[in-house]
Amino acid sequence: xxxxxxxxxxxxxxxxxxxxxxxxxxxxxxxxxxxxxxxxxxxxxxxxxxxxxxxxxxxxxxxxxxxxxxxxxxxxxxxxxxxxxxxxxxxxxxxxxxxxxxxxxxxxxxxxxxxxxxxxxxxxxxxxxxxxxxxxxxxxxxxxxxxxxxxxxxxxxxxxxxxxxxxxxxxxxxxxxxxxxxxxxxxxxxxxxxxxxxxxxxxxxxxxxxxxxxxxxxxxxxxxxxxxxxxxxxxxxxxxxxxxxxxxxxxxxxxxxxxxxxxxxxxxxxxxxxxxxxxxxxxxxxxxxxxxxxxxxxxxxxxxxxxxxxxxxxxxxxxxxxxxxxxxxxxxxxxxxxxxxxxxxxxxxxxxxxxxxxxxxxxxxxxxxxxxxxxxxxxxxxxxxxxxxxxxxxxxxxx
Numbered sequence: 001x002x003x004x005x006x007x008x009x010x011x012x013x014x015x016x017x018x019x020x021x022x023x024x025x026x027x028x029x030x031x032x033x034x035x036x037x038x039x040x041x042x043x044x045x046x047x048x049x050x051x052x053x054x055x056x057x058x059x060x061x062x063x064x065x066x067x068x069x070x071x072x073x074x075x076x077x078x079x080x081x082x083x084x085x086x087x088x089x090x091x092x093x094x095x096x097x098x099x100x101x102x103x104x105x106x107x108x109x110x111x112x113x114x115x116x117x118x119x120x121x122x123x124x125x126x127x128x129x130x131x132x133x134x135x136x137x138x139x140x141x142x143x144x145x146x147x148x149x150x151x152x153x154x155x156x157x158x159x160x161x162x163x164x165x166x167x168x169x170x171x172x173x174x175x176x177x178x179x180x181x182x183x184x185x186x187x188x189x190x191x192x193x194x195x196x197x198x199x200x201x202x203x204x205x206x207x208x209x210x211x212x213x214x215x216x217x218x219x220x221x222x223x224x225x226x227x228x229x230x231x232x233x234x235x236x237x238x239x240x241x242x243x244x245x246x247x248x249x250x251x252x253x254x255x256x257x258x259x260x261x262x263x264x265x266x267x268x269x270x271x272x273x274x275x276x277x278x279x280x281x282x283x284x285x286x287x288x289x290x291x292x293x294x295x296x297x298x299x300x301x302x303x304x305x306x307x308x309x310x311x312x313x314x315x316x317x318x319x320x321x322x323x324x325x326x327x328x329x330x331x332x333x334x335x336x337x338x339x340x341x342x343x344x345x346x347x348x349x350x351x352x353x354x355x356x357x358x359x360x361x362x363x364x365x366x367x368x369x370x371x372x373x374x375x376x377x378x379x380x381x382x383x384x385x386x387x388x389x390x391x392x393x394x395x396x397x398x399x
Contacts, residue, residue: 014382015062018090021097022058026051028100061090064188065382068251070222073191083188084384088156091342091383092149099148155342155385161194163378163391165201168364170371172330172398173310174283176238179207180394182316182335183377185247186227187218189384195230198378201393202234209276210236212266213335214245214290214316218381221252228264238276240266243287245316245336247381249294269314271300286329287314298323318360318374325370331398332372337361339376339389352389362389 033046064086074083179202184190202210216227234240248257254270261268269287276283286301288294298320305311311329313320318334339362340352354361365372378391 011065011382015065018061018094019058021094022054024097024101025093026054057086057089060086068220069188069218070220071188072222072226073193074188079188084156087189087383088152088385089149091385092152095148095152096146151387152383152385155387156383159388159390160189160380160384160386161391163198163201163393165205165395166375166392167395167397168373169397169399170331171369172283172312174278174280174398176208176278176283176398177206178209178211178312178333178396178398179205179236180211180213180333180373180375180396181231181378182213182333182375183215183245183338183379183381184212184227184231185215185218185377185379185381186223187220187379190218190223190379192226192230195227196233198393199230199233205393205395207234207395208237209285209312210234210240211285211312211314211333212240212242213314213333213375214243215247215335215377215379215381216242216245216257217247217252218379219247219251221256224252224257224260228260228266232264232266238278241274241285241287241314242266242268243314243316244268244270244290244294246290246293249290254289254294269301271295271297273301273305273311275305275309282309284309284311285314286311288320291315291317291319296320298327302327302329318365318372319358321360321365321370321372322367324372325367329370331396332370333375333394333396334360334372335375335377337374337376338380338386339392341380341382341386341389343388345388 029050030047033043033050036043060082064083181198181202184195186195212231217224231240242261244254244257248254258268258270267274269285270289271287273284273286276285284305286305288296288298288301290296301313302311307328313324313329313332315324315332315334317336318332320334321332324332337354337358340350340354343350343352343355349355350361352361360372360374362374362376365374373394373396375394376389376392378393380386
């Protein structure tokens with residue numbers, strides 16, 4: 001396992017944001033507790049308990065984010081009682097803190113711009129307090145704070161598991177049905193039962209060709225054998241082919257990954273290709289190493305191929321597309337970005353970390369006669385939450 005600059009930096013940034021969110025929420029909760037009408041002893045105990053629980057949850061999330069977790073198929077009790085609540089709270093609380101902060105800033109700005117109405121004071125000189133109004137405002141603040149956590153729970157419990165089957169018809173020069181899975185991320189949030197369910201869906205689609213475009217593991221190699229075994233259950237007419245993703249380099253070992261795929265009977269195309277014969281003529285399937293963490297070599301992957309032969313290129317990251325189009329490759333299949341995983345759909349377009357980082361975050365793209373498809377994948381990273389970016393199994397009817 002090796003770490004470069006970008007990968008830990010991104011994770012450290014996420015941890016830093018979540019930490020600031022925890023501190024801000026704790027300050028708000030502490031203020032609310034201390035302003036209650038309970039006894040001083042109760043207030044001190046409640047503040048300490050809240051601080052301890054928040055610290056433990058944050059520490060657990062950091063541990064899950066930075067350490068290899070060799071826990072294959074955690075039981076349902078562990079998932080429901082520990083793993084998912086920790087992840088849901090940490091991602092949800094970050095957005096909760098942001099909403100509360102924005103609401104506070106908006107309130108302060110309103111008080112500066114809009115003059116406050118004059119209120120008649122009571123005989124003792126104090127302004128009367130409306131307890132009903134105060135309870136209403138507190139309830140509103142509580143609802144604002146809880147909404148992102150509820151959405152995160154939804155994103156983990158339903159949207160992260162309910163997948164779409166996306167279908168596309170594209171020109172290729174050969175008639176065949178290709179099914180793609182990508183970004184499986186086998187680990188504590190993608191169990192063997194989950195992978196078996198996806199493999200069963202692929203089998204039901206009866207592909208001529210089954211392709212896997214990287215990131216088979218989340219953060220531990222111990223989950224790879226189960227992933228390979230489940231994917232090997234698919235018996236496509238022209239076989240199954242795979243290529244490496246960044247997680248195989250960052251959290252694993254490319255040589256060990258290749259050996260595991262060899263044992264599973266699945267060719268791993270790393271800067272290489274294979275030619276498949278059909279009644280309509282031959283076509284090629286090529287694959288390149290991860291563009292950032294591996295040693296990608298498109299020339300090596302295509303070496304010896306007739307430029308007129310239809311070629312399907314597998315690349316975990318989609319940024320190879322301009323070079324592939326320049327070589328006349330009719331179709332490139334990629335993943336990596338999970339469709340943003342947590343995405344806002346705004347009037348001006350979609351917004352997510354992926355949409356800010358890449359010109360190819362998800363979907364279908366075209367340059368001249370070449371097409372690129374970037375799948376949202378089926379797994380998750382950093383958090384098991386998906387919002388507005390459902391997992392997908394992709395089917396291509398090529399002609």
